[in-house]
Amino acid sequence: MRIFFLAQRVPFPPDRGDKITTANEVRHLARSHEVHVFCLADGEDDLAQAEPLRRIVTSVTAVPVSAWRARLRAVGALAGGGPLTVAMLDEGALRRAVAAAAARTPPDLVFVYSSNVAQHALGVGGVPRIMQFADLDSRKFAALGTSAGWPMRLVYALEGRRLLAWERRIAQAFAHSLLCTEAEVAEFRTLIPGVPVSCVGNGVDLDYFAPGAAAPEEDLLVFTGVMDYSANVDAMVWFCAEVLPRIRATRPAARLAIVGSRPNAAVRALGALAGVTVTGRVPDVRPWIGRAAVFVAPLRLARGIQNKVLEAMASGVPVVASTAAWRGTGLAAGDGIVPAADADAFAARVTELLADPAGRAALGARGRVAMERDFTWAAQFVRLDAVIAGVAAR
Numbered sequence: 001m002r003i004f005f006l007a008q009r010v011p012f013p014p015d016r017g018d019k020i021t022t023a024n025e026v027r028h029l030a031r032s033h034e035v036h037v038f039c040l041a042d043g044e045d046d047l048a049q050a051e052p053l054r055r056i057v058t059s060v061t062a063v064p065v066s067a068w069r070a071r072l073r074a075v076g077a078l079a080g081g082g083p084l085t086v087a088m089l090d091e092g093a094l095r096r097a098v099a100a101a102a103a104r105t106p107p108d109l110v111f112v113y114s115s116n117v118a119q120h121a122l123g124v125g126g127v128p129r130i131m132q133f134a135d136l137d138s139r140k141f142a143a144l145g146t147s148a149g150w151p152m153r154l155v156y157a158l159e160g161r162r163l164l165a166w167e168r169r170i171a172q173a174f175a176h177s178l179l180c181t182e183a184e185v186a187e188f189r190t191l192i193p194g195v196p197v198s199c200v201g202n203g204v205d206l207d208y209f210a211p212g213a214a215a216p217e218e219d220l221l222v223f224t225g226v227m228d229y230s231a232n233v234d235a236m237v238w239f240c241a242e243v244l245p246r247i248r249a250t251r252p253a254a255r256l257a258i259v260g261s262r263p264n265a266a267v268r269a270l271g272a273l274a275g276v277t278v279t280g281r282v283p284d285v286r287p288w289i290g291r292a293a294v295f296v297a298p299l300r301l302a303r304g305i306q307n308k309v310l311e312a313m314a315s316g317v318p319v320v321a322s323t324a325a326w327r328g329t330g331l332a333a334g335d336g337i338v339p340a341a342d343a344d345a346f347a348a349r350v351t352e353l354l355a356d357p358a359g360r361a362a363l364g365a366r367g368r369v370a371m372e373r374d375f376t377w378a379a380q381f382v383r384l385d386a387v388i389a390g391v392a393a394r
Contacts, residue, residue: 001108001392003029004098006121007039008089008114010046010062012053014205016226016261020307021134021180021202022113028381029111030057036107038098040065040089040117061101063094078155083162085137086116095120109392115163118170128391131174132200135184135304136191138163140231143301164191171195175391178384180304181328200384203377204310211316211368212290219253219354222292222317224285224308227263227278231301235322239298239346240270246347248275251354256296259288289315293360294353297321298346304328310375313337313367318360320349331374336367 005011011022029035035057041047041064050062070088077087094117101107102124110121110129115137121129138160145157168191171177177197179185185199223239225232236258247254254275258267261281271278282288289295295312302324309329312319319337326339333339338353340346353360 001388002034002105003036004101004107004110004121004124005029005035005037005057006098006110006112006117007037008117009042010039010049010053010060011037011113012049012056017307018114018134021132024203024205024377025113025381025384026053027056028377028384034058036101037061038094038101038120039063040091040094061094061097063091063097065089065091081162083116083166084155084159085163086119086166089116090119095123099123109388111388112174115167115170118174122173128175128394129173130176130178130387130391131170132178133167133171133184133188134178134180136164136167136179136188138167139187140301140303147300168192171197175394176387178387181330183327183330184304198383198387200387201380202305202307202310202375203380204307204314204371204375206314206372206376209286209289209311209314211364212286214290216293216317216360217291218293218357219251219255220291220293221247221254221256221296221350222288222294222312223256223258223260223296223298224289224311225260227258227260227267231299232260233264233266234301235297235299236270237266238300238343239296240273240276242343243296243298243346243350244273244275246343247350247354250347250351254350254354257288257292259285285311286315289317292317294350295319296346296350297325298340299325302328309337310371313364314371314375316364316368318353318363319367320346320353322346331370334363334366336363336370338363 007022011026014020014023037057037060039062041062050060054060073087074084077084098120110124112118112121113132141156142160145160171192178200180201182199188197257277259279270276295317297309299322305328306325313336323339323341338349340349
């Protein structure tokens with residue numbers, strides 16, 4: 001088939017959450033189909049990745065997001081009634097490019113990743129459209145609307161309500177919707193009943209992320225992620241304030257490495273704390289993950305599946321995670337991952353593992369087995385192909 005694939009960032013390389021999914025999906029689809037990618041570009045570095053992507057797919061159209069126009073559109077949306085996050089990515093050049101390409105060579109299928117770029121596919125009629133929500137952004141903003149300070153609490157709550165209305169509109173306009181966990185599918189069916197929806201989860205590259213030969217460093221904790229993303233920033237600020245001091249009270253040598261690109265001012269400031277290292281961008285996260293005695297995932301705003309957790313578990317590293325991050329895996333507690341509900345529990349679980357090298361090794365080994373069992377990309381693509389075949393047949 002000729003597939004138009006729309007994404008909020010250039011779907012290559014697989015080096016951050018959404019790109020891990022989209023890069024693997026595009027590569028898979030391009031093996032059997034004619035894939036045309038239409039995407040926004042999140043800065044010059046992202047735009048530069050369009051060139052290597054062209055070696056994988058039939059064509060790539062990447063439109064840079066103008067920061068100042070995005071802010072203006074958000075202000076207009078605040079007054080006009082639409083979701084701010086959708087308006088920010090409403091670059092007319094991308095919508096026009098999709099429409100022009102559809103007029104020249106109509107697609108057989110339109111596949112959209114992330115509801116905040118779905119507006120660019122609404123003008124392509126007469127062909128089936130699949131919406132991969134991955135997770136429901138409206139629920140993230142609703143959660144922020146109950147926890148943020150004034151006045152952002154009001155803005156987040158408003159965005160949550162507007163996004164839910166948008167998600168309902170898109171789900172009803174598309175032939176099929178996808179989410180990445182069964183829990184998200186169940187919530188979707190409650191909030192948006194009566195539309196076709198399936199679960200296609202995240203996978204992990206089990207050859208790329210694999211247990212290393214070197215022994216982990218005692219007392220080293222590691223967290224990875226893009227460090228200007230609000231959920232990651234919140235996780236590290238909270239962990240350094242509430243959890244790490246409790247751990248160091250028992251294990252004074254305990255130290256934390258925050259590994260990831262684009263650390264914002266709040267994250268950079270954490271590097272001044274005793275026992276905390278902020279690396280910034282690294283060429284390869286695997287050496288850091290492999291050195292970890294324990295990987296920590298203290299995400300309080302987690303939705304769906306956290307790729308960072310899958311990568312650590314595939315590497316045979318034991319994980320202590322917030323309840324929200326653990327639930328996204330769908331795994332039993334102790335199946336490579338240990339949940340913690342609050343700061344005291346988090347510190348206790350980490351401290352116990354740091355004091356028990358044999359227990360850490362056993363927990364990490366169970367995590368690797370769980371990844372091999374439940375999180376191969378091949379298994380996820382069987383589900384994806386079935387959805388595409390069903391939609392195309394209808």
